[in-house]
Amino acid sequence: MISELQNEFHDLPVVQFPTDDATPTPTVEGPVAWRISADTYDAEIEWPEAFAKFRAAVDPASVTAIVVGSWSEPYENSSAGVVDALVAAADELPALRALFIGDMTVEDCEISWIVQSDLTALLTAFPRLERLGVRGGTQLALSPVRHENLRSLVIESGGLPADLVRAVAASDLPALTDLELWLGTEEYGGDSSVDDVAPILSGEKFPKLTRLALANSDHQDAIASAVATAAVVPQLRALDLSKGVLTDTGAESLLAGQSLTHLESLDLHHNYLSSGMRERLQAALAPSVAHLDLDLGDADEDDYDGTIYRSVAVGE
Structure with a gap:
């Protein structure tokens, strides 16, 4: 939830470090x-x-996980x-295994206003890092990199640059099990296409991947169509195509494509599916596997004076 600060990260409770001299450092066990x-x-x-x-x-x-919250004027300063x-x-932090950059809510900065930077050096400096999370896509950059131990990469944004998506897809991450990309909308810098995620969907890049989220996209139908025949799908346990502009067209592709009944979780919430398509998805998928989590959410289509508006869940 980007409306609240994280209270848990890397399966650990999040504890705020006080920066004012009057407040003592919390005692933790x-x-x-x-x-x-x-x-x-x-900022003082x-x-x-x-x-x-x-x-x-x-x-x-002794530090195993760090959550970077806000920095001074993150809407201007990267x-x-x-x-x-x-x-x-880095040499002082040999036990660091998890890092999140940009844990902010709207009170600090709108997600698409957060100015990030090139994060390649973090992966180079912390070869034992297992989890990296990022919020915000403005000026976010990454060079294709090999990292032996990264297991989870989550990038939350109202719009991811195509260069960034391609860099992720071109990276060599043999331990990666969890990949989550909020692709976003072109209005907020999300100019990637299905072609940019093709290496991810091929199943050849990340052999240990078991959870894939290609979410929050204004071309969610095209993503769904590509996923329907993607070689990576059989190895997945969880698939997330939520938060985007998913219509009956994309859902039809999923139904006509390869079997999804091996999944433990299929998240399609925030969508533009008709009631009939919802019923078809439920009938086709929900009964197949007892532990299938088919989250369809509610129809999110808005009608203003007879004009239909469809948008991703997280933009600005």
């Missing part, structure tokens, strides 16, 4: 995910300084300073 933030507006200290305070107060060698500070401290 066992591993936690530390959330480190700077004030979005009128910048994020790198807050991070330095954190490393002075908490043994960095996450480059955050990335540089983390990379510079």
